Amino acid sequence: GQPAAMAGLGEFDCLAFFKEEIKNDSATIKLSAVGRLELIASALGPSRTVEDLLPYLCQVVREEPWCNDEEFLLTLAAQCAPLVPHCDGQEVLLVPLLEHLAAQEETVIRDQAVASLCFIAERKPSLAPDHVVPVLHRLATTSDFFTARVSACALLPTAYRFAREDQKAGLRKAYTSLCADDTPMVRRAAAHKMKDLMRWCETSDIIADLMAVYMQLSQEATQDTIRVAIVHTTLVLARMFTPEENKQYTLGVVRDACRDRSWRVRLTVAKVFDQLCAAFGPQFVASPFLEHLVEIMKDPEQEVRKEAVRVIEPCLHLSTPLNAEQMQTYILPSLQTLGSDSAQPVRAALAHVLGPVARVLGRDATQQQLLGLFSDLMKDEFHDVRLAMVSNAGLICDVLSIDGFVPALLPIVQNLGKDNHWRIRQSVVEQVPRLARLFGVDMFQSRLEPLVLSSLKDSVHAVRFSATQQLKEIADTFGSQWTAEHLLPRVIEQYSQSAGYVNRMTTLHTLPVVAGVMTADQIDRLFVPLLVEATKDPVPNVKICACRTIMWMLENQKFGRESINTAKPTLKELEHDSDVDVQHYALRALAACNA
Numbered sequence: 001g002q003p004a005a006m007a008g009l010g011e012f013d014c015l016a017f018f019k020e021e022i023k024n025d026s027a028t029i030k031l032s033a034v035g036r037l038e039l040i041a042s043a044l045g046p047s048r049t050v051e052d053l054l055p056y057l058c059q060v061v062r063e064e065p066w067c068n069d070e071e072f073l074l075t076l077a078a079q080c081a082p083l084v085p086h087c088d089g090q091e092v093l094l095v096p097l098l099e100h101l102a103a104q105e106e107t108v109i110r111d112q113a114v115a116s117l118c119f120i121a122e123r124k125p126s127l128a129p130d131h132v133v134p135v136l137h138r139l140a141t142t143s144d145f146f147t148a149r150v151s152a153c154a155l156l157p158t159a160y161r162f163a164r165e166d167q168k169a170g171l172r173k174a175y176t177s178l179c180a181d182d183t184p185m186v187r188r189a190a191a192h193k194m195k196d197l198m199r200w201c202e203t204s205d206i207i208a209d210l211m212a213v214y215m216q217l218s219q220e221a222t223q224d225t226i227r228v229a230i231v232h233t234t235l236v237l238a239r240m241f242t243p244e245e246n247k248q249y250t251l252g253v254v255r256d257a258c259r260d261r262s263w264r265v266r267l268t269v270a271k272v273f274d275q276l277c278a279a280f281g282p283q284f285v286a287s288p289f290l291e292h293l294v295e296i297m298k299d300p301e302q303e304v305r306k307e308a309v310r311v312i313e314p315c316l317h318l319s320t321p322l323n324a325e326q327m328q329t330y331i332l333p334s335l336q337t338l339g340s341d342s343a344q345p346v347r348a349a350l351a352h353v354l355g356p357v358a359r360v361l362g363r364d365a366t367q368q369q370l371l372g373l374f375s376d377l378m379k380d381e382f383h384d385v386r387l388a389m390v391s392n393a394g395l396i397c398d399v400l401s402i403d404g405f406v407p408a409l410l411p412i413v414q415n416l417g418k419d420n421h422w423r424i425r426q427s428v429v430e431q432v433p434r435l436a437r438l439f440g441v442d443m444f445q446s447r448l449e450p451l452v453l454s455s456l457k458d459s460v461h462a463v464r465f466s467a468t469q470q471l472k473e474i475a476d477t478f479g480s481q482w483t484a485e486h487l488l489p490r491v492i493e494q495y496s497q498s499a500g501y502v503n504r505m506t507t508l509h510t511l512p513v514v515a516g517v518m519t520a521d522q523i524d525r526l527f528v529p530l531l532v533e534a535t536k537d538p539v540p541n542v543k544i545c546a547c548r549t550i551m552w553m554l555e556n557q558k559f560g561r562e563s564i565n566t567a568k569p570t571l572k573e574l575e576h577d578s579d580v581d582v583q584h585y586a587l588r589a590l591a592a593c594n595a
Contacts, residue, residue: 014043037079046088054093077112081119103148118158128162146183153189157196172209179213191229224262238279258292263301270307274314282320290330302343309349344382355392358399383421394434417451422460429455433473484522501539540579547585554592
């Protein structure tokens with residue numbers, strides 16, 4: 001255990017051992033040693049860690065060969081955070097080491113060093129004003145190489161959060177300088193950290209000191225990633241600003257981003273459009289945001305159009321959701337055009353949102369304006385479009401009611417139950433229970449029951465499995481008597497030697513699913529004869545399935561004493577079956593009978 005290991009370590013000088021290990025020519029031994037720094041510090045104790053280990057580490061990172069060993073420096077940067085509990089409150093001794101690592105050329109070393117500095121500042125905020133903030137200023141003004149200034153950008157939000165009030169103006173000034181840096185990589189790093197910095201700033205300070213760089217970077221001509229970062233910053237600012245301040249400072253940035261020459265910027269707006277609506281508030285949704293959405297739904301890039309369509313559904317779940325009037329005015333005209341879009345992913349995205357859109361619009365508007373679109377997309381040549389449409393069939397029927405759905409769309413749904421793509425057939429059968437509740441017994445039997453029964457014989461296991469699972473909801477909907485007198489006889493009819501052993505197994509799989517609505521008498525009358533017959537099947541898989549079904553019935557108290565007595569003799573016969581797996585399950589089923 002660890003105490004024994006520590007006792008062993010105490011018998012020799014751990015620091016001397018560590019020094020020898022990191023001088024080893026083998027990279028594996030060297031990295032393994034630095035990776036165990038926490039263990040070394042624990043063995044040395046707080047006093048020697050502070051007096052000997054930390055000064056040695058600060059010296060090592062500046063000496064050959066370690067100063068050029070990137071893997072060594074990265075591992076060391078990562079080990080600084082675990083060392084903190086062993087520093088006896090002297091975490092400040094790690095700061096110079098991490099400052100040196102934060103100025104390295106290699107990105108991953110800098111990132112890890114900054115992460116460790118942030119960890120130390122969060123663990124001990126009192127260090128920030130006198131130690132972390134000065135480090136940031138030194139990094140931000142390093143002119144030798146730009147990488148230190150990139151690290152300063154990453155450190156800024158944490159340093160600002162824990163700085164004294166009299167230091168914050170200086171930090172905002174330093175950030176402004178970084179945003180205007182001559183090196184593109186520094187400006188990009190500053191832009192990416194803007195949203196994190198803004199969260200810790202007072203609104204008045206943002207408007208006075210930072211709005212100029214926000215506006216400047218929103219118009220950055222050379223790097224679209226900067227303008228993408230500004231869109232994310234806008235989300236933060238919109239939540240902090242009043243409506244008047246948003247009108248003055250941020251609405252124009254959103255408008256320009258929607259028309260940006262880079263498709264990545266327009267795509268970002270589309271992806272966060274619902275969040276923008278929530279951040280700015282309902283007073284800006286209709287105008288200008290829905291007008292912007294209409295613009296990006298017509299974007300020349302298909303990725304942008306796809307995201308613009310996808311984001312409609314989240315907009316229907318906002319605290320103040322889009323209403324039917326807004327949908328009619330802004331969204332519906334564009335949906336008709338997108339229904340014939342040349343890009344298949346755009347049509348698939350449209351098919352996904354049409355159900356929720358219909359629910360908002362209501363029956364009359366849906367029937368008048370979307371019925372043709374539903375029909376076209378259900379017949380689309382691209383299978384993802386058909387799949388998305390049929391997965392909304394139950395919801396669409398809810399909206400249109402039976403009178404609107406059955407004549408126009410039910411024949412198409414029935415045809416999709418025979419589609420070449422198995423996922424579409426599976427999705428159709430998954431919609432059946434919802435449709436069954438709306439249709440009632442008579443219409444279900446005439447229009448949907450053949451579809452369910454054919455799905456039980458599908459060539460793909462996932463479709464057959466899904467069909468058996470749907471029978472539970474159908475049985476719950478129509479009750480015990482209908483299930484026993486109508487559904488089960490139709491299902492059991494499909495159990496025949498000529499149907500193939502897979503179909504016989506599927507029939508057996510349906511029994512536990514519908515058992516929940518059956519009485520003991522119905523189970524004895526309908527289930528037991530079939531299970532006994534199945535135990536005599538020529539195919540071992542069917543016999544195993546029968547034994548497992550009997551076990552399930554017994555474990556769930558579905559068999560009465562009479563059913564058990566009927567099943568026992570046939571299970572005893574299987575004890576001597578030629579297949580060892582059949583014997584195994586027969587013995588388990590017999591044990592359950594005797595329990």
